[in-house]
Structure formats: C-alpha cells, structure tokens
Amino acid sequence: MVLLHSLILSASVAALAVLSNAAPTPSDSMTIKPTPTAHREPTPTATTEPNPGHPHAHTDACGVLASTNYTELKYKHVVDCYNSIPFDSAQAATALSTVLTIFKDYYVFTDSALARTVPEPFADAPYDIVGELEKIGRRKYTSDYKFHNDILEAVTGLGDGHADYQSMYLSVRVYLDKAKRGYDDCIVETINGEDALSYLRTYARDVFGVSHDPNARLNFMLASQSYDTASGLFTDYPGGFSQRFTVPQGPYLDYRLKCPHKADTTELREEWRVLPQIKASYTDAASYVANICMEPPVTIGPPAESGPLRRRNEPVHRITKRAELEPTPPPIGPQFPGADVLVTGNATVFYHLKNQPNTGVLVCYTFDPSDDAAEKDVILAGLKAFHAHNVTNILVDFQGNTGGSVDLSAFLVQMLFPNKNPLDAAFPCDMRVSKPLQNLAKLSYGISDSSFFDAHEYINFSNGTAVYENNDLFDKPVTLNRNGRRSLWTEITTLKFPPIESKHITPVASFPWTANPENIRILTDGRCGSACGMAAYFWTALHDVAAYAIGGTHGEDLSMFSFAGASVMEFSALQDFYKSADLISPLTGLPYKNKITFPWLEMYGHGRTTPLEYDAELYRPRHRLGFTPKNARSREVLWKEVAAAAWK
Ligand SMILES: *[C@@H]1O[C@H](CO)[C@@H](O)[C@H](O)[C@H]1NC(C)=O
Ligand SMILES: *[C@@H]1O[C@H](CO)[C@@H](O)[C@H](O)[C@H]1NC(C)=O
Ligand SMILES: *[C@@H]1O[C@H](CO)[C@@H](O)[C@H](O)[C@H]1NC(C)=O
Ligand SMILES: *[C@@H]1O[C@H](CO)[C@@H](O)[C@H](O)[C@H]1NC(C)=O
Ligand SMILES: *[C@@H]1O[C@H](CO)[C@@H](O)[C@H](O)[C@H]1NC(C)=O
Numbered sequence: 001m002v003l004l005h006s007l008i009l010s011a012s013v014a015a016l017a018v019l020s021n022a023a024p025t026p027s028d029s030m031t032i033k034p035t036p037t038a039h040r041e042p043t044p045t046a047t048t049e050p051n052p053g054h055p056h057a058h059t060d061a062c063g064v065l066a067s068t069n070y071t072e073l074k075y076k077h078v079v080d081c082y083n084s085i086p087f088d089s090a091q092a093a094t095a096l097s098t099v100l101t102i103f104k105d106y107y108v109f110t111d112s113a114l115a116r117t118v119p120e121p122f123a124d125a126p127y128d129i130v131g132e133l134e135k136i137g138r139r140k141y142t143s144d145y146k147f148h149n150d151i152l153e154a155v156t157g158l159g160d161g162h163a164d165y166q167s168m169y170l171s172v173r174v175y176l177d178k179a180k181r182g183y184d185d186c187i188v189e190t191i192n193g194e195d196a197l198s199y200l201r202t203y204a205r206d207v208f209g210v211s212h213d214p215n216a217r218l219n220f221m222l223a224s225q226s227y228d229t230a231s232g233l234f235t236d237y238p239g240g241f242s243q244r245f246t247v248p249q250g251p252y253l254d255y256r257l258k259c260p261h262k263a264d265t266t267e268l269r270e271e272w273r274v275l276p277q278i279k280a281s282y283t284d285a286a287s288y289v290a291n292i293c294m295e296p297p298v299t300i301g302p303p304a305e306s307g308p309l310r311r312r313n314e315p316v317h318r319i320t321k322r323a324e325l326e327p328t329p330p331p332i333g334p335q336f337p338g339a340d341v342l343v344t345g346n347a348t349v350f351y352h353l354k355n356q357p358n359t360g361v362l363v364c365y366t367f368d369p370s371d372d373a374a375e376k377d378v379i380l381a382g383l384k385a386f387h388a389h390n391v392t393n394i395l396v397d398f399q400g401n402t403g404g405s406v407d408l409s410a411f412l413v414q415m416l417f418p419n420k421n422p423l424d425a426a427f428p429c430d431m432r433v434s435k436p437l438q439n440l441a442k443l444s445y446g447i448s449d450s451s452f453f454d455a456h457e458y459i460n461f462s463n464g465t466a467v468y469e470n471n472d473l474f475d476k477p478v479t480l481n482r483n484g485r486r487s488l489w490t491e492i493t494t495l496k497f498p499p500i501e502s503k504h505i506t507p508v509a510s511f512p513w514t515a516n517p518e519n520i521r522i523l524t525d526g527r528c529g530s531a532c533g534m535a536a537y538f539w540t541a542l543h544d545v546a547a548y549a550i551g552g553t554h555g556e557d558l559s560m561f562s563f564a565g566a567s568v569m570e571f572s573a574l575q576d577f578y579k580s581a582d583l584i585s586p587l588t589g590l591p592y593k594n595k596i597t598f599p600w601l602e603m604y605g606h607g608r609t610t611p612l613e614y615d616a617e618l619y620r621p622r623h624r625l626g627f628t629p630k631n632a633r634s635r636e637v638l639w640k641e642v643a644a645a646a647w648k
Helices: 002-018 061-067 075-084 089-106 129-138 144-156 196-206 214-221 285-293 372-388 406-416 435-444 502-508 531-542 571-580 629-633 635-646
Strands: 172-176 187-191 224-228 233-237 252-258 265-276 339-344 348-353 359-364 393-397 429-431 478-482 485-489 520-524 546-550 566-570 596-603 623-625
Touching: 061 075, 061 285, 075 265, 075 285, 089 129, 089 144, 089 435, 089 571, 089 596, 129 144, 187 196, 196 214, 224 629, 339 372, 339 635, 348 372, 348 635, 359 372, 359 635, 372 406, 372 502, 393 635, 406 502, 406 531, 435 571, 520 531, 520 635, 531 546, 546 635, 566 571, 571 596, 623 635, 629 635
Parallel strands: 359 393, 393 520, 520 546, 546 623
Antiparallel strands: 172 265, 187 252, 224 233, 252 265, 339 348, 348 359, 429 596, 478 485, 566 596
C-alpha cells in the first residue's frame, strides 16, 4: 500500500520535471480560461524582505510587479502587490450582495449542500454557502485580495466543479520551478516536513473544490496526461497542486525525495515560479485596480448564441496547453508503437490495439469541440473504422474530459446504445424559481434566444415528448423542503433535444458492440466532469457497462465522474437575460470584471429522488486500478492492462 502511494506521487514528480526547462512567455491574452482546478489557498502573509535588485526604482508594489522582467518574478512581487491594494467597502458590499443573491435564489444546490450525511465515495460535511457568505459580510477587511479570496474559498467549499468565483487576482499564474535533475520515479517522502501522502490528502480535502469525492480531487491535483488536439499527442499536465491560479501560502515547498540507486534522501526547496497571463497595463496599485479589476464599459444586448442546448453550458474546459509551456518536441513516428490511430476529430480519437486486434479504444477527451455537427460525423467514421478492422470490443477512455456539449454527450451515448424511446437519453431536471425569475420567464416565453427560461424549450413529462405550450412551468412552481430549507422549484421537466439523424443511427445498428454492455468498458480517473459524467452515468447505471476507475488512494473508492448533474451559466448571461427582457435585475452587479459561474438546472438519475450531483451511489465504479510509473506515462500500456482484464 505504501509503495502504491509512492508510485502515484512519483508520477506527479515526473510530470513536474517535464516542465522544468519551460521558458515562461508572457501572454498577451486577457482571457483567463476558468480553471478545472478551482481551489482555495489561505491568504499569504506580506513579505518583508527588501526588493531584489532590479533597474526600476518603483516604490509601489504593483509598479514593481509590472516592471520586473518575468524571468525574475518572485512570489513576493505578487504577494506585495496584492496586499497593497486597498479594501473598498462600498464595492465589496455590492459584490457580496450579488454573490449572496445568486447563491440564495439561483444556485440549484444551495439546499442539497446542507445534507447531514453523504454516502461514499463522497466525503462532504454539511455546507451552508449562504451562511459562509454572510460571515464574510460581518468580517472586517483591510485587504481587497483577502476579501475576494474569501468569497472564492466559500464557493470552493461547495465542492462543485460548476460553481466558481474568479477574483481578478487570478491573472498571475504560479508554477513550481523545475530543472531537469533526474528525479523521475523518485519517491516523495515528505512535503513541508509532513508525510507526502497525508499532506496531499489534506490539501485535496480542504483546499480543492472540484468534486465531492476527496480521491477524485486528488486525481485533479496530481500530474496527468491530457490529449493535445494540435499535436495529436498525450502530453503531461502538472495538475492543480503544482500549478496554482491563486497565491500559495508560502514562497516555496520543501520536498524530501528518495531516489532509486541512491542511499541518501534528497532535500529540495522548490520556489514558485510566476508566469504572468496578461500584459502589464498598470504601473501601481491604483492602475492595477482601474485597468485589470474594474468593469469595462457595459455592453448591451442579448448573448449571441441561443437556446439552452446550443450553448456551451460548461465553464470547465479541457486543459489546454498554453503558450508559456514548452512545446512538446514533434513526435518521431506515432506516439504508441502498439496502437494505431484510425480516426481523429476535435473531441475524439479512435485507436486500434495491434496485439489485441478485436479491441478499439475510443478516447473522448472533451465534449467541447469547435463544431458538434462535424464531430458527430467523426464519431460515426470512427465506429465504422473499428468495424472495418474487425473490432468487437470498445474501451472508452474518458480521463480528463471535463465536459462540454450536453447534446454531443447524449449523441455519443446513443451511438453505442440507441434509444428505445425518444427520451431515454434525457435527464429529469428541475430549476429554482423566484419572483424575479418568474417575471423573466413570462417575458421569455416562446423566445428562446432571449433566455434559458423559455418554457417552450422544455418538455412536459406528462404529455409524451411535447414541449410546454404555456408558461405554467415557471408560473406554478412547487415548494420543496430539502435539508431544512424551503424553496420554490419547477416541476420535473427535461430539455428538448434534437433527435439523432438516421444517417448516424442507422449504420451503428449492426455493429457487434451496439447495445451490448459485455463488449464495452469505460476507463476514467474521476476527472470526467459534467457532460462526460452524464454519458458515464447513462452507460453504467442504465446500460450496465462496467467502468475501471484509476488513481485516487489505494484501497479506497473513487468516483467515476465529477459534477455530473447540472447545467451551468455565467452570471453575466443572467444579467443579459434581464436586460433583453427590459427588466431590472434583482442582482446588483459586480464592481470588478470577474466571472461567476453557477449551475441553474439540476438533473436526476432515472427514478432517483436525490439530485445526481449528490447521488453518490451512482458514482461508484465496478473496478479499481492503480497508477504505476509505466501506465501513468503511457496510455497504450494502460489500455492494454484494462483490455486484458476486461476481455480475458
Ligand atoms: C527578460 O530577461 C530575459 C533573460 O534575462 C531577456 O532575454 C529578455 O530580453 C528580458 N525581457 C525584457 C522585456 O526585458
Ligand atoms: C477541428 O478543428 C480544426 C481547427 O479548428 C478545423 O479545421 C477542423 O475542421 C475541425 N474538425 C472537426 C471534425 O470539427
Ligand atoms: C476482418 O476479418 C475478415 C474475415 O475474417 C478478414 O477477411 C479481414 O481481412 C479482416 N480485416 C482486417 C482489417 O483484419
Ligand atoms: C402537462 O401535460 C399534462 C398532460 O397532458 C397536462 O395535464 C398538464 O397541464 C401539462 N402541464 C403544463 C404545465 O402545461
Ligand atoms: C400536449 O402536447 C400536444 C402537442 O403534442 C399539445 O397540442 C397539447 O396542447 C399538449 N397538452 C397539454 C395539456 O399541454
């Protein structure tokens, strides 16, 4: 058991080493992709050392940050600038009131989070998000950073990968400095003097908020591989522990390593490396606030996209390699000698195992391709290619897929298990209702372009597959008491899905694996979020497909997926809905240009009464696997292990 723990950790160290020589490059982009590794850090304390020498004679800490060459940026530059930004109580009151209203009246899981007990693999204590936010309102602040970070912490405490509060301080990214020093496969014995595994488990439990399962959180934190569409390769990703989006507690981490072929242990003090994500358009604290944090001129008008299904209801995108990471060297031949690539798209790749020629591996690394329709053709082409190669067994690799289009997810589900009834791949759903939301829904009825709250886009479960012909869904809500909190809800409904075209569904009917759970397996590491979790739920719970879940902690359960049961929206979209309906939003707004995302529609497993997000039983896999240095570094090795275990 100790060895397996160590192996999991060593994979992390290996991936860190890959980043070692990366020359950081400042990026021009102001866009900060929401991180799939939402987490909270205790607020750092101000540093007192004098500035390291540099040519600019700035006395303002943010001026120093802006004018220091990125190659010389240190932890303290960031901390000092952030700590120098004064707290503005009027602005803070506005921001807090907005966040409070969202979590009181719009967030779907406010009541579910209050549950007294949760079954394994979840390990949540009851969580009162409204109470936590109210506590912030009663606290005295001097630091603006601390205030925003406390809101982030409160939201992170929900363990909901869909709920996120970005403080505008996320624009500086921090890495562990790594030089290639030959530490691959060394065992990490301690971190900051504590047993390494307990240190990481504590961090995963207390600081990381992307799943209700601490072992799935651990997988999000540790290094892993992700598929890179541009290069067509699986590349190393350092994970949320060694790549932070908020300021870590101290300027460095201390590691003790035990390396093979070495009698002594190695002590390492690893300083954080700072990688700016925006061009420094500020020269002091005041211009940092004005140019980086404050709201730009208000844009008016409804959002460009339309309809709840056609939107990307997904804040957590797949991990993309960024400009500052060292490009992976071009491959010398294919990445895997034993697995041929048959078909590639922008969300899926189809591999054929040479030594197990009846096995095809369908890697689905995101549900967020640039073009859903084109990807559907790719999926059909991939399945046809499997058939042409005499494949009978399919392994679906979902590792690192943090979701995307619900429509594409439902499509993939049905390409392996075609619907018997029209709504087989639809989720029973409901939504929170409040008076201002009812007003919005009234004006949105029949105009789906203007908001998500158009009853005509939802199906009346009591009337076959017909959509609502009036606004009763929102006008006649029901009162539910959940965990001691009473709220208004819509009745159970579901989103209107476009039917799958016969050009897609007809050819798959005769494939040997179609509707045959014995011939299909899922491989996941719990980092299968949102739309990915929905697909995994359908196959495992309704079609009896077995899943192999890898990683986490040896001997403990591990979720197959995370944050599976909700559709997510950005706060600004909600404001736009009110605006385009000519209504005054009950939400004040945000003084800063920051982004809040939150789930607004929750889903249920079929015949279940607990929302899927909290229905822990449905998250348990049938089989467990552990990472080894070999299978952590090569998907081919891993696929062969699973195929051998699945189809003896
Ligand atoms: C930052 O430092 C690097 C290495 O010392 C140097 O090559 C680069 O020109 C410097 N950049 C700026 C903007 O001064
Ligand atoms: C994948 O993305 C590339 C680049 O954006 C695009 O040219 C190509 O058409 C896309 N393919 C599919 C199947 O969507
Ligand atoms: C598939 O099986 C058929 C019949 O056994 C055989 O003729 C064909 O060569 C095989 N195709 C491939 C690509 O192996
Ligand atoms: C849903 O359909 C049922 C059965 O046709 C009908 O009785 C009910 O009024 C409908 N609900 C709404 C809100 O239209
Ligand atoms: C049921 O759906 C049909 C359309 O399929 C519609 O004409 C009818 O009004 C609906 N009934 C109710 C009660 O909503």
